[in-house]
Amino acid sequence: MAEPFRNLINTDTVALAAQHLQRAWPLFDAVAFARQASDGLDGLDMKARAMQIATALQAHLPANFGDAASVIEAALAPPGNADSQGDDLGQLRAGPHGLAGWVVWPLGEFVARAGQHDVPRAMAALHALTQRFSAEFAIRPFIQAAPEQVYPILHQWVNDPSAHVRRLVSEGSRPRLPWGLRLQALVADPTPSLPLLLALQDDPSLYVRRSVANHLNDIAKDHPGLVADWLHQHLPAATAARRSLLRHASRSLVKDGHAPTLSAWGLGQPLLGQAALALQASEVHLGGSLPMAVTLASTADQPQTLVVDYVVHHVKANGQTSPKVFKGWSLTLAPGETRELQRQHPVRPITSRRYFAGTHRVVLQVNGTPVAEAQFLLHV
Missing domain, CATH: 2.60.40.10 (Immunoglobulins)
Incomplete structure (x- = not known):
């Protein structure tokens, strides 16, 4: 029988986090942190495990958020790689070189909880974290609470050298990200994210383009006409890569028989x-x-x-x-x-x-x- 998915976050994960956080900050009480973070961990589902570890981080990292963020960044492993076809984040794990993989989820949750009063510093921390796992869950409370501060940073990140960071721009701002906080303002009006998607829809990384497609598919659930208009505008003279993105983005609308979307793909005519x-x-x-x-x-x-x-x-x-x-x-x-x-x-x-x-x-x-x-x- 396959190992339960939730066991990707376990007591060994906690022990490695304690080890590297203490390496980064010798005053970190690794024993007390591990005791609190591991208490009853095996009986929790995956998200609850991440939340419990984040709570232990709040109790044991420096009270000053900037100092705590610096400790977290110093405890991280080298960033993951991303090529034109995909990414390696799914294979990353914490190890002797630092923290990466699933342990980064609670680190991001800590930033989301403790960094609301210092958005620029929090965003810098998420920039580092997303290159070791993903910060798509952690960034959403900042988009919800302070979009006027977050969106200018996202506009800078569309040109970031890291495909992981560029993907975060799209994935983190999806209106209906599975497992993530629903961004109700963007469900109602997704237009703030459209310039970001426009900048990323021809990204050289398939990993990024796949996120853009899923983001557009999210929008289609509430604004099908907007996505159909996007198709009519961006399908003509599209490259093969963009056509593939747009096909994935419009999959739900095609499946539902949305006439303007079918028309964009040349499928609007009834059967003769x-x-x-x-x-x-x-x-x-x-x-x-x-x-x-x-x-x-x-x-x-x-x-x-x-x-x-x-x-x-x-x-x-x-x-x-x-x-x-x-x-x-x-x-x-x-x-x-x-x-x-x-x-x-x-x-x-x-x-x-x-x-x-x-x-x-x-x-x-x-x-x-x-x-x-x-x-x-x-x-x-």
């Missing part, structure tokens, strides 16, 4: 021809799968580029239904061609969905337009 959806089982038991067959027949005299998805209307506890779009196929249908497509749709328990018995509709959509439907009975 016929479509049929056949479910090859009328009843399915939870834990099984639903075999489906799709037939597309073109009546056009030109090739058609099609995105074919399907929507399952899941029955809820109250008997109503909730639609969920599933990615199907992307294809080019030749003039007069008939194409047969097959899919086994799994109907298995997952943590993000609870199944209820009843009749479920399945709607086939082509380029965002419903073209056929069928239904099956689910037994739970």
Whole structure:
């Protein structure tokens, strides 16, 4: 059995943190810190472990935030590397040369808690920390509380030599970062971040560009028209790298059949021809799968580029239904061609969905337009 993910932060992590913090500041009480940080650690989930270590840091680092930040920076390992394809932060760990990897999460949390009164010094500390793990969680309270101080610094960081720092500009300011504080002001109005994304969308590092794509996908959840406009503006004459970024950025909108987004990709035209959806089982038991067959027949005299998805209307506890779009196929249908497509749709328990018995509709959509439907009975 694989090691639980939460064990990436453990008592050995605490011991290494104590060792290097004491090396950086001989007055650091390594024994008392380790005792407080490790108390009941094994019984906590991962985020709770990071928060407990941060609390111990608050109790044992210098009371002056600037001094504490200097101790943390002196305890760090050499910065990680990032090339044009990705990064090595996921492999970094604390070791004899200093602190890196998952132990940096509580260090960033300490900065977020203790550095609110000195934003420039805190940002300098996060600049160092993000090159050893990531400061995407720690920077968010500063963006929320002091955007007028943080954004000028982010505008400088888009030209930083480190891809880790440039990625932090995008990842740290995502409106809906998973696990992170939701930046509600940016959910409502993402325009302060758009110049940063514009500066980074052609970054030489795939690692940075992937973050920009995820940031735009975040924005699409609340402002789909803004992202569609971005596509119409930045797709023409785009490089292959930018097209890949924009395709990833618009994945949710394409999947949802958002017409302006489909139009930007040249997918806005309805199917010229016929479509049929056949479910090859009328009843399915939870834990099984639903075999489906799709037939597309073109009546056009030109090739058609099609995105074919399907929507399952899941029955809820109250008997109503909730639609969920599933990615199907992307294809080019030749003039007069008939194409047969097959899919086994799994109907298995997952943590993000609870199944209820009843009749479920399945709607086939082509380029965002419903073209056929069928239904099956689910037994739970």
